[in-house]
Amino acid sequence: MVDYEHFDCDLLIALPDTELISASELTGGLTNRCWKLTLFHPSINQIKDYVWRPFSASAQAFGIERQHEYQLLSMIADTELAPKPLQLVASVEPSAEKPTQQVIGLVVEWLPGVEATTAFSNQTLCQLQAKVHQLPLPWWRLDVHQRAEHYWQHLHTDHHTSSLFSIYHFFQSQPLPVAFDDCCCHFDLGRYNVIVPSTDDDSITRAKIIDWEYAAAGDPSLDLAMTIIANVLDIEQAVHDYCDYRALINDETVFNKQQWLTAVIAWLPWCQYLALLWYLVGYDLWQQPEYLQQALQLQQQLIQYINSD
Structure with missing residues (x-):
């Protein structure tokens, strides 16, 4: 599989109304190596921080499904107990028979605090x-x-x-x-x-x-x-x-x-x-x-x- 643990700004091409300002690798994660993203949203003229949570070789080895994480965060978004998800990101994998979509990561809001x-x-x-x-x-x-x-x-x-x-x-x-x-x-x-x-x-x-x-x-x-x-x-x-x-x-x-x-x-x-x-x-x-x-x-x-x- 493609290793999406190393962030590539082209991965965000599927996100509407976003322009990448900066990306920096986060430390401390055990299962994954996540990234902090700063994005500009032209439609609302605002800059916001997010976290890129990749579906990488390590996530696969640990049995993690980003689709599940996205669905749960969406279900509990109104509880204010967890970060709100921005979008599940997928890429189209070419195939001899039929192209398929592969989830490559999840973007969630950055929570300020310690x-x-x-x-x-x-x-x-x-x-x-x-x-x-x-x-x-x-x-x-x-x-x-x-x-x-x-x-x-x-x-x-x-x-x-x-x-x-x-x-x-x-x-x-x-x-x-x-x-x-x-x-x-x-x-x-x-x-x-x-x-x-x-x-x-x-x-x-x-x-x-x-x-x-x-x-x-x-x-x-x-x-x-x-x-x-x-x-x-x-x-x-x-x-x-x-x-x-x-x-x-x-x-x-x-x-x-x-x-x-x-x-x-x-x-x-x-x-x-x-x-x-x-x-x-x-x-x-x-x-x-x-x-x-x-x-x-x-x-x-x-x-x-x-x-x-």
Whole structure:
């Protein structure tokens, strides 16, 4: 496939009423290398900032669909919880039989502000998680077995050690610990994906969430487990904060915290399993030693988990 991770101004030819002023590569993204764009809109005589989110070799390896991201951002545009999408960008791929369109990226609005710090409290983060779970349900869902299989197919065979095979076969043969009905899940709600007006802002009403590329329908306790791991939260306190806020916004007098705690704990090794394969795919793509280091640590933890099961 063509690598659209490196920005080319010709890619924006499909965008109406836009003139490119500048483009600069953003740092910090793990899955993708995105770009900040400054565009001029002649019809309204305004300059606005956007983010170019490519469909690249890395996005394909991680199982990301920009169409899904665009559809969800369009569905939740009125919530002010996420960046609004400008347009899905596609190119025409020539074919001997019939030309086809290939999605090459997504342009979304740039959100002013800063990445949330620990001043954005754990409690507020769990409340933000609960708000995500109230959003409209996407029509696509995350199946952990299928996602793990996708990662496995994109691994270099050098990683196929006996330990990794043991982990892979163990989890792929186990039933998923699904506990609750599907809802909208972000599946990457780290503070690194929360934008606030200032570093000391702890207001849930002003917080916005970026990087919805992994978002899908799924078990909310799985999403909460991923958030707990990503932010190194205390499990019991996080479940407590989440359940209290869910009960508040749903106007429910009874919310079984023990049921939620049990469900979250059941998902934790599955989160580690997905993370292990994710880091190995990332290492194959970018050859960054820290990816391999993270993967080896997770592999050791999961071998211990399997042997103690």
